[in-house]
Amino acid sequence: MxxxxxxxxxxxxxxxxxxxxxxxxxxxxxxxxxxxxxxxxxxxxxxxxxxxxIRRCNHCRTLTEQDLCALCANPNRDGQVLCVVEQPSEILAIEQATDFRGRYFVLGGRLSPLDGIGPRELGLDQLDERLEGRAVREIILAISPTVEGSATAHLIAESAARYGVNLTRIAHGVPLGGELESIDGGTLALAFKGRQQV
Missing domain, CATH: 1.10.8.420 (RecR Domain 1)
Structure with missing residues (x-):
């Protein structure tokens, strides 16, 4: 043949x-x-x-050619504030759109037992080690509001509580310039839940 x-x-x-x-x-x-x-x-x-x-950064698990990525090697970043994201591409999006000056931790996905993705595959043991060192005072969760994302956030919330770390989550809801009539029900419900004083 x-x-x-x-x-x-x-x-x-x-x-x-x-x-x-x-x-x-x-x-x-x-x-x-x-x-x-x-x-x-x-x-x-x-x-x-x-x-x-290219491999994973030893500290935050993003993609880099070095042992430490440029953000982890930067002494001017605030190591007490840690933004947890699903993918390395999300770091780029946050860096371009915000003035966030903390550090990151990349999960590499969300919990999905059917796909063989558990806490170990997401590096949650490595995240626990960072929290155990008591250097982190706040975790910002920038995780998708899906069922798997919520389960992942719940596990991280348990770790944060165990070490007395403040946990916040980025807001979800109506996009800037969005029309209410074209927003799905789940997004609208999240927007109502996360409403703020004007």
């Missing part, structure tokens, strides 16, 4: 990317081969380099 053609292998490999189905993978493959071979070669080299050199 002969090996599958390289073009088929390339299309199949591209399907590992999120949101890339068979048709998109085919378009990308043909674009690289017909119009941008140099870009494809550069992508392949950078991809191979990234896959071998």
């Amino acid at each position: 002969s090996e599958r053609p390289l073009l088929t292998q390339l299309i199949d490999a591209l399907r590992c990317l999120p949101g890339v189905g068979p048709k998109s993978a085919q378009r990308i493959a043909f674009h690289l081969l017909e119009r941008d071979r140099e870009g494809g070669v550069r992508l392949a080299h950078v991809m191979a380099d990234a896959m071998t050199r």
Whole structure:
């Protein structure tokens, strides 16, 4: 039996990317081969380099090439305030949109026993060690308000209570510029629960 053609292998490999189905993978493959071979070669080299050199930060679990990421290595960040996020990409979003000057902890997902994601996979033992050191006075939860996110938040809340750490959660509700008639019921309910004095 002969090996599958390289073009088929390339299309199949591209399907590992999120949101890339068979048709998109085919378009990308043909674009690289017909119009941008140099870009494809550069992508392949950078991809191979990234896959071998990028790893998790030893302190916050974000992605970095060093033992400590730039944020953890920055002495001007407030180590007493810890923002817990699900994914490394959320750190970038918070850094770009806010003036948050604390530190981060990246879970790498949410609790999902059916998918084999438990407290250990989320690094909650590592988070516990940080709280046990009594250096953290506040945890800000920036976790999605899903069933899995709520279960994850509950476990973190138990740890925070055990060590006397103040726990807050980012507000959820109506987006800026959003129309009430187009907001789903769950989001509207959260917005009402989290209402503030004007």
